[in-house]
Amino acid sequence: MKILLVEDDENLRRQLSGSLNGRGYTVEEAADGEEARYLGLEFPYDLAIVDLGLPKLSGIEVIRQWRANDIQFPILILTARGDWQDKVSGLEAGADDYLVKPFHMEELAARLNALLRRAAGHASPVIEIGPIKLDTVARTVHRHGELVKLTSYEYRTFEYLALNAGKTISKTELTEHLYHQDYDRDSNVLEVFVRRLRGKLDPDGDLNPITTVRGLGYRIEPPGESGNG
Known part of the structure; x- marks a missing residue:
């Protein structure tokens, strides 16, 4: 998932960026x-963190x-303690939640x-795709109750597709939401990730959790549906 972090305090910005990167976010x-x-207007993001006291x-x-x-x-939005007017103004402007400084990273x-x-329309942190369970809090994936060991990139790829189950996600969109703007956008690299991911999630070839929509991209079917790829 790609996050836009807007913070003018350089030390805090670096601290938050490092911590979020360590948790698997781009x-x-x-x-x-x-x-x-x-x-925010020119590039796709999954979420923005915005400090209200910004220059310019x-x-x-x-x-x-x-x-x-x-x-x-x-x-x-990030606000200073006690500035309740800023919280209200931020929410009325269109923000979805707020956090008061100082705060715990957890x-x-x-x-x-x-x-x-x-x-993405999910109330629970656990997303079930047949016998596969993805826990977005623990950032783990289990298949038939057994842990599937995924790399960070593999997990992020699967999480994005699972959160968008029912939608066909193009290779371009997947790359834009998972990697930095300067990432080498070679579609062959993404295909390797998806092929490796399929092998780990479906070693016997009987689940088909990720469907290839030829010429369009990849898709995870919603629960109760299936596809061919």
């Missing part, structure tokens, strides 16, 4: 409101302009996970 950063506005353009105005341009990704991670799940 993080891109903005240090002021104008840069944040541009990135306030966080609230950034959110307003994103929403006015039909940018729909979830937004978590709470931030839990709120991000909940926002991403809700945006």
Whole structure:
């Protein structure tokens, strides 16, 4: 999942970015409101974390302009303790949740996970695809109750497809949401990840959890449906 982190405090921004990267997120950063506005309008993200006290353009105005341009990704705002007016203004501008500084990283991670799940229409952190269970909190995958050992890239690929079950995801979209903008976008590399992922999730070849939609991309069928790939 790709997150846009908007924070003008360089030390905090680096700390948050490092922690989120360590939890398997792809993080891109903005240090002021104008840069944040541009990135949010021009590139796809799954979620944004926005500090309200930004230079050049306030966080609230950034959110307003994103929403006015039909940018729909979830937004978590960061506010200073006691500034309840900012919380209200941020939510009224279109943010989905807020977190008060200082905060624990575990709470931030839990709120991000909940926002991403809700945006994808999942109330539970566990997504079941036949005998395969993906736990978005523990970031683990089990097949018939046994742990499937996945690399970070493999897990992120499967998680994105599972959260978007029922949709055909193009290779371009998958790459944009999983990797940084400067990532080598060789479709052959993505095909290797998906092929390796299939081999781990479906070693016997009888589940077909990831369908190839020829010429369009990849798809995980919603529970109760099946496809051919």
